[in-house]
Amino acid sequence: MDIQLQLRNHPGVIGPATDFAYKWGLNAGLARQKALHLALAVDELVTDVVQFAFPGQEATFDLTFRFDLATTEVIIRERGEPFDPDRHPYDRSDALANGNFEGAGFEIIRHCVDDFAFLNKGWQGKEFRLVQHIEAEHIADHYPADAPDEVRGADDIDYRLHFVGPDDVEDIAKLIYRVYGYSYVKEDLYYPDRIERALKGDDKFGVMVRTDRGRAVGYFAVLRSTDSEIGEVGEAVVEPDHRRRGLMKRMLEALLDESRSRGLKGAFGEAVTIHTISQRVNQHFGMESCALLLAFHVQERFQGVGKETSQPVSVVIDFTPLEPYDTVTAYLPECYADLIRRVYHALGAEVTRPSPEGEPIAGALPREADIDARINYQFKNVELVVESAGDDVAEQALQTIDDLDHEGINVVYADLPIDDPHTPAMTTRLRDAGFVLAGLMPRFHQERDYLRLQRPLIDLDPDDILVHSDLAHALKSHIGDELTWSTTEMKMS
Amino acid sequence: MEHHRNEDVLTVRLHRDFNLLTARHLQRIADDAREVRIDCRDARLIDSEGVMAMYDLQRSGTTVTLIDPPDIFREVLSILDLKEVFGVEVHPG
Incomplete structure (x- = not known):
């Protein structure tokens, strides 16, 4: 969910905007130091807009606060005088000799955030974007990938399917790590904290399959879109020894039922194109291919999975309406x-x-x-x-x-x-x-x-x-x- | 921001961010001080306006000393390559 603030170009807004950015950053999952750096970057930008964007006139400008499990982003939009920060670099010797600190604020911003982008939007003004990545503990720091599997005969296992809760997050991360090593595309799944935040925030819901001894062997989730009542069906994983037993089908059916009962209007899959397995599964469950998104993923995430590729990975969007089209x-x-x-x-x-x-x-x-x-x-x-x-x-x-x-x-x-x-x-x-x-x-x-x-x-x-x-x-x-x-x-x- | 004067030495204690408003306040009260001592132990951050205010004071002949600055003060000065420009006093505890 985006949070929008509209501020006047008055120095009195600098402190409150900085306070808000700091506390919002902490709530979004940033460590104190990173939240402080983000707040400082916001302070610098808001100060710059207040002082220079609208010379001699009263005006307003907008701040948007946006985050997901891995990233926080603050967007500052204003329609003041044209300006390009790249044309005003900080020069230490000019600062010391002449007291000219032009560009000092942007120098600080670039050091404080993980990404800084400036968008010139023509008549729509300008956008400054501050991005701070949320750090979390990787499951590999706590769990060896080669943990012994539960070795049992194929036919003597009863499976139990249940919706996941906060107690399951570590098992989900372990399962992904066991099955995919480092190659799974959704990096958030390697971080139990991020999974827990997503569940608590209702950003996603999922189902898990456990054996009768409690071992997690399957997981599948629906990730709710942030600006529409639809969800991405994804994060599917079943341990190799437990495949071809209908677990994926049982989990997907449960997820689609739950999606309907939660009022979602559609479900979609982002099927990679380095192989066609996911696309076949999606089609098997009644999804229709609607779009081919070129270069959607960076290729580094797919080393060792499917066809070797040296280019960013494209995806097919497969969709099924959960509320019928008219x-x-x-x-x-x-x-x-x-x-x-x-x-x-x-x-x-x-x-x-x-x-x-x-x-x-x-x-x-x-x-x-x-x-x-x-x-x-x-x-x-x-x-x-x-x-x-x-x-x-x-x-x-x-x-x-x-x-x-x-x-x-x-x-x-x-x-x-x-x-x-x-x-x-x-x-x-x-x-x-x-x-x-x-x-x-x-x-x-x-x-x-x-x-x-x-x-x-x-x-x-x-x-x-x-x-x-x-x-x-x-x-x-x-x-x-x-x-x-x-x-x-x-x-x- | 609290402040008190001992002859021509002005001591200020920051209770918030050292930002544009704080910088303007400091410039108003530091007028003819020979030395400005800035107690930063309760401050959260300093921005480029704070650095500029200190630099302007120093340039006009006033000695600026930071007392117990939090890490981010040093970091900002380091980013701007101005770490050696201002005096720093650190009190243990």
Whole structure:
């Protein structure tokens, strides 16, 4: 959950904002020292905005506090005078000789936080982003990976399935560590503290399978989305000796039942494409492939798992609606309409063409788009969620790419609300800026459907992207055409 | 911020962050002091405005001494490569 503060450009806000940042950081899981460093960085930025962003005028600016299990992020947005911190480096000798401390605050900020990003948002002003990683104890520090397994015959075990609670967190971490070593993509699962915080915060719920002697041998969870009533089905693990006994199926059925009873509108999986096992499982349980997200994960996390790959790993988004679709009014760009209609059809949705009265008047696109940039520093990707349409959508996207150049971002995604009449026009602008199709993101933000476009910032070998379902193949083929990929698979098909 | 004067030596005791408001206050009261002693034992942090205020005082001929600064004070001065510029007094306990 984001916390938003709106502050006046008055020196009296500096202390309270710093206090809040410190206490919020502690509550989010930062150690005291890291929370203090974050608070100091907030102090510096708020001071800078108060003093310099709006010379001679009263104004307000916004702070957003956002965290997940591994990361805290403070975003400061203001629409004051243009400014680029990179153009004002601190110079010690100038400070000592002339008392010119310009850039000193940003020098301190860069030392205090794990990541600092500056986004120039054109007419929408500027964004400063402070990121602090939450440290926790890794399960490997307490538990050897080669702990002896429970050796028993295949047929004499009774399994017990239960929903997980705080007492299970260490067993979950141990299980992941035993089965995957260091290669599991969701790093949070190696940290019992993070698992416990996620459970307590209702960020996720999970089921566990234990043997009749109490040994944890299976785990599966639903991770709730932060801005929509849907959940990601993931973190699936079953010990090798206990596979092919229907445990995965029992756990998934329990999770989907629980998801429905908690009012979730859909469940999705992020299936990696270095192998097709997860995609096959998802399809087996009735999920439909909706999007192919290129370069979603950094490749270091996948050493030794599936096909060896030297590139960031793409994922297929598989989705199942837990509340059935009815009729969907979708403003589809002509170039993607057939494929997106196929996806909708697979999801059981009937797509109606918008009435001509609903069509926007030519040139009626508002001047400024309102875009929420969600930077995933760990996975090196950025999600630009268009909250209101605007003519400058591509300009803002390109500016973001430029501003984040030093972060080593692999891909930028852009989500356009499919029920917005301006989506076809915005798609045209983004395609002109090098974006291509990713697919449909059903109910992904505020329960609304989004068309996702993407622009990979690195070269990818399509032959290293393995997909399974017909829809996933169709998405890959369409994306390949747009990116002018030439692949063995495509030549053969 | 508490403060008291002993002739031309001003001693201040920080009870909060050494930030813009504290810096402005200090500049107002330190006017003609020969030495400013800043007791930091109850302070939480110092920012670049605090450092600038100390530097401005020192540059105008006032000796600035930090008393029992918390680690983050030293860290900030080290980041700005100004560790040797100000006097520091540490009292055990």
